Structures are given as structure tokens and as C-alpha cells.
Amino acid sequence: MKKLLKFTPMFLLLIGLASCSSVRVAADYDREANFDNYKTFAFFKPGIDKAEINDIDKRRILRAIEAELMAKGYTKSENPDMLVSIFTKSNQRVDVYNNAWGNGAWGWGGYGGWGWRSGWNNNQVTTTTEGMLFIDLIDANKKELIWQGSGTGNLNANNPDKKEARIKEFVSQMLVQFPPEEK
Template identity: 55%
Template sequence: MKSIQFLPVLLLFILGSCSSVRVNSDYDKNVDFSQYKTYAFHKTGIDKVEISDLDKKRILRAIETELTKKGMTKSETPDLLVNIFTKEREQVDVTQYNAGWGYGWGYGWNPYLWGGQTYVSTSTEGTLFIDLIDAKKKELVWQGQGSGYLTQEREKKEERINEFVAKILAQFPPSK
């Protein structure tokens, strides 16, 4: 009976883990991040990103929101330049269910049920990179990356982008 009660919790955990964003960051350990108070977007780098302009705007708005929460302000003479780039990978899952009965390992042969059902599903895993570049030295000082499954639903897309950006920038500034 306990296993029946445990099953919904396990299913919820599995579904929840599928929607999570995995994040990593790397940074220059010799940089004092407390010196950075202002930022601007690196337009030439962002223009090269091969995603829709609407998604770029969503990402940039999410970055603005998160950096503002950290006390940073947007400036014409910034301390940091913010650049982004993306990668995506299509994943195809094929599941086959065989029907039958018989002896031996697994399922046997059944003359009334030929084969089984094959299900094919696809999903897109995306990776968002956020680079923070020292504006004076023109050197990369921090890079964060978040990977997870993307959605095509417009209503959920902005929510998903906000989640990606928030989790990535949660690691900025780094704690040494």
C-alpha cells in the first residue's frame, strides 16, 4: 500500500526534474567583482545570436531584471558588457512496447498480436550562455550557462526564459 502512495510523489519528482535548468559558471579568480556597478549590452555580439528577435528581447529583459535586483544599473559608460549566445540540440526518443506471451526472457511470441506499438517523441534542449566582459579591458570575466528543455508555447516561453536567466545569474557575482 505504501508503494501506491509513493508512486505519485515519484512521478511528480521525475516530471519536476525534467523541467529543471542545469547551470554552471566560470570566472576569473583574480577579478574584484565588487568594482562592477554598471552594465550595457554588447550589441555586435547579441546581433549574431541566431534566435528570433522576440526571444532576444525576452532574454535581455530577463537579464535587465536580474542585474537590477543585484543593484546594477544600465549605463552608456558601463563597467561590464553583457553578451549572450545560444545552442540547441534536438533529442529524439523512440519507445517500443511489445505485446505477447510465452516462455523465456521478456515477452514471447503471440500469433494474435503482431509486434507492438512504437512511439517517437522529440524535444529540444537549449543552452543559454551569458558572458560578462570587462568594458575597459575587453576581457571575459564571468560566464554562466544554463541548459534545459525549451517550450514553443508563447505563454510559457517567457516564463521559461526568466527561469533560465534567474538561475544562471544567481551565480553572479561569484562567492570566492
């Protein structure tokens, strides 16, 4: 039991670090769609143009999607089976950490004299930008959504190389779930 308690703080730290950098992903799809019929893709320009993200990041996302789909055996085509569109959202995430020590006690309070004194409070507030990326795959003939993936995570990356790596991580983790496995 003592050995377990000895490693618990290290385990909790590793879980905390992993959760800070992770991308949370989800996917949904049309259960009637036959994903074996889709072999080619193209980007759906009208949908991509509406994405509220700068052009540099938009190109990074599209390159990452293209690389992932091609690695899965799909081919980019002028006459595609499937259209790819993206949608983005961002939220300001505010985290408040209250590191209070003790409940307070009676005692000397320095300039305030004798009386009830509260415990040590160390409140910290952090704000980060959390972004969501949606990848929509649309049947090119029917113009119907057949698969949608979403990824949520921290977007702050001031270094262009780190930002590109983060975008690739988003796309890669999202497209792990495409095509959906048959049950």
C-alpha cells in the same frame, strides 16, 4: 517499510515532473576577477547581434537579464564596468521509449499460425527542441570574459506569455550564481 513503498511511485512521479520542466544551469568565472569592482553594465551589441535567435526572443532575453542585474543592485550605464553578451544554441532531442511487455512465447499468432511470438512492443519516439543560452559578462576595460553562465532546457512554448516566462526562468536560474560567492 510498507509505508515507504506506498509513497515511492508518487515520489518518482514528482521527480520526473520536476526534471521535465527544469533548467540545467552551470557557471564559470575568472578567479582573479574582483567582482566587487563591477557596479554598472551595458549590453555588448556586436556579440548580441551574432546570437542566432529571433529578435523577439532576443529582446525577451535582454529584458530578463537587465531586470535580474538591476535587482542585484547593478546599474545600466553608458560608461559601464561590465559588458553583457549572449550566445544561443539549439539541439533536437530524440527520446525513444520502448514499452515491451514480456519476452514472447510459443502460441497461436492469429494469421501467422503456430510459432514463436514476440511480446507486445509499444515504441514511442518524441522529438523536442532543447536550447542552450549562454550569458557572458565581460570586463569593459580589459575586454576579457569574467563570468559565463549557461542554461539548458526545453524551449517549446507556443504561447508568447509562457515563452516569456520560460526565458525569465532560464535567466533567473542562471544569474543566481552571479556574482560568484567568495570562498
